[in-house]
Amino acid sequence: MKKTVLFVSLLAAVILITACQQQTVEVTRVVTETVTETQEIEVTRIVEGEVVTETIIQEVTRVVEAAPEKDENGPRTLTLFTTEADPPQLDILSQIIDEYHETNPDVFIDVVTGTPSTRGERIATLLAAGADAGIFEIEAAFANDWAEAGYLLPLDDVFEGIGGDAEYIPGSYFEKDGAVYGLPYATSVYGLWIRTDLFEEAGIAPPTSYDEVLAAAQALTDPANNLYGISIPGSTNASVNFFSTFLWNNCLDYYTPTGEFRFDEPEVLTALENWVALTEYAPPGFENWSWGDQITAFVTGQAAMSVYAGRLGARMPDQAPHLEPVSTIIRLPWSYTDGSDYVTYGSWSRFAISANTAYPETAKDFLQFFLSGDRLARYDATVIGHMVPPTKEVGSLLENWDSEYARNHSDWLAFFNENAEFTNHPANNMGSMQGCNFVKHDYGPPWGGPIFSRGGIIDLMLQEIYVNGTAPEAAWQDAIAQMQQVQADWLAEHPDWEPPTPPSN
């Protein structure tokens, strides 16, 4: 008996030690080299009243990726981390992987799923440990830090292979210091869903400005018939994003592109008061409503207008087919400020590749295969209209997709494609409103966590007003004090921080 126990224990110990031993992976480091090229630039000048065009030849030095050190042959396994874990999405992803495997029989791809809320920390743990994180969805708020830390593989060749700037929607991919590190697969484009039948019955035209949307919300609110003018979610996991669209469409923002505080401008208080005025016509309980409740409010006929992205439309055939012919989506009619660019809420979901990956060329090859043509179209079509593609090619494919929904609502799909370039996110683009112009630069305020996150300062400011009935000015002043404190604390902890170079207007 004792001999058996001794033998089993030793065997278990050997297995444990073997299992715990760090796996030795042949890591191919990405080597970069400096290349000097010449560029011809045409310059037009006025010399003594005459227009003179000259061609200047200048030398440009840039860092490019050198050829990989290692020949990538033989069986290779890559991991692909995604938070798109709905069964139809995983099913299509699995089909795409199988198709790739058919032509690349030595390449195996393991799909790892996770949740968006823990995605950043999970990947950060792998990257910081120097592990091979493979292909993964990048956390937008961390993208700059990860690129700076050298965690990400440059993807310029994949970007160019898919079509480069001629194909990609502006602002959809993540670029830093001239190199592309994040390639998008979809975004959600928010708009205002409206019940055209109710508008027609009331003799009101679809709103195009703040005054019109407020008047429509008031006119269409009829609690006796369980109908409310506009549905806006007030819970702490959604509020800030919806309210931010209101600021942006009125030439306002939280910060300048270099981090100077702007939220204390008096126009912000006016915007806040106008926003709160809209919520007077929201269904009871909106104060703790989340994203999904927006859909429920609309498909159950509780709301004449509802702010949401394409998922609401995609749910209609199943949940409210009778509302399909009498619903449409329009741009957010929030503006009461002349000359403001149109901006809506949405954040590009992007893939990146770990710089430490064992097989960089294979990973890039698969990513290019996945993110182009029919493959990406099939993937984005799993929630058609909600997953809006980043390239013109795929956008066009989806507008003409062979499905009943696409045939019935090609106008909705066109709406999403047309407005995808106006998507913005408060935590990812610091000072995106330069005057009344919308300029993205993929640099979020580094101190933004406690301000823009779920349950952050802006969410709580809005809930103070919605739930406790606090006056907008008092809640706003309180939020200003807290935001300034957060920024000051962060700057004190990071004295070496330098403001980013603002994007050109």
Place this chain on the structure above:
Amino acid sequence: MTVMTKTTKTAAGKWLRRRENGQFEITDRTLAVLMILPAVILIGAFAIYPVLQGFAASFFRIESATLAMTFTGLSNYKDLFGDSLFWESLGRTLVWTAATILVQISVGLGISLLLHQELRGRNLARGLVLFPYLIPAVVIAVTWRFILDPTLGVFNRTMLEWGLIDRPIAFLASKSTALLFVIIGGIWKYTPFVVIMLLARLQVIPVDLEEAAQIDGATRWQVFRHITLPWLMPVIVITLLLRTIWMFNEFDMVYLFAFGGPLFGTTTLPVLVRYLAFDARQIGMAAATSSVMVVILMTMSWGYFQFYNRAEANLN
């Protein structure tokens, strides 16, 4: 046939001993250590190490993007104890834990006593009573959110039709009622666990004890008070201990009901840890909060074990 083996102690006599024939064999002490070693390794790797790592993290400021760590000493604890949100969350955690457990134990005891009786359909009832415990928390939370919805929910609709209220009430959007309904949901889901535990114990109480007491003229209350309850007490204490730990640490039911809102009105300590780690991205603060939770739970567990030992001693 009996084989007598004479052994002599060697220099390493505690762990190995030499038989008369010169071969070595392991001692009972070695055997015991080897048998518990796998469990110790697993508990160490998957329970003790993460707790220690979490405790260590509570002394650092951790950049969430790169996990770069800066030692800050006790500043996370100082900030935590100076933050009213922590104290409010602790208070809500205690209210949630105490309220759900007290009702679970009292209602669970009543139901288990009822299901212990010879009633028609008892087996079916025993099966049905388990139902809420088997449903995933996310399904319960979504269902309750629908039930309580101000405009679509059956609860508001019924109250309106009965004239109990004159307009819909958003129960989960009010700080004064949201936690109450989360507690009701928690009681509904977890009472069956108490029923199972107590019912199992009721079935092993010797029937002759109760019969003897009845022959001696004891009333039903006296039988319950002096025989049934003392027999149940060790299980009640263990159930209390387990449920206290689980309810104190409960995340999914509390979070999914109202996402910690409105205005942190349903934020308990586990929900606060999530908020600090993944929303506010203050990993060090989240680790400090978790460490405080561990200390509170260990203290409570110690108290329960003292009580359990006394209950067992009384029974013997």
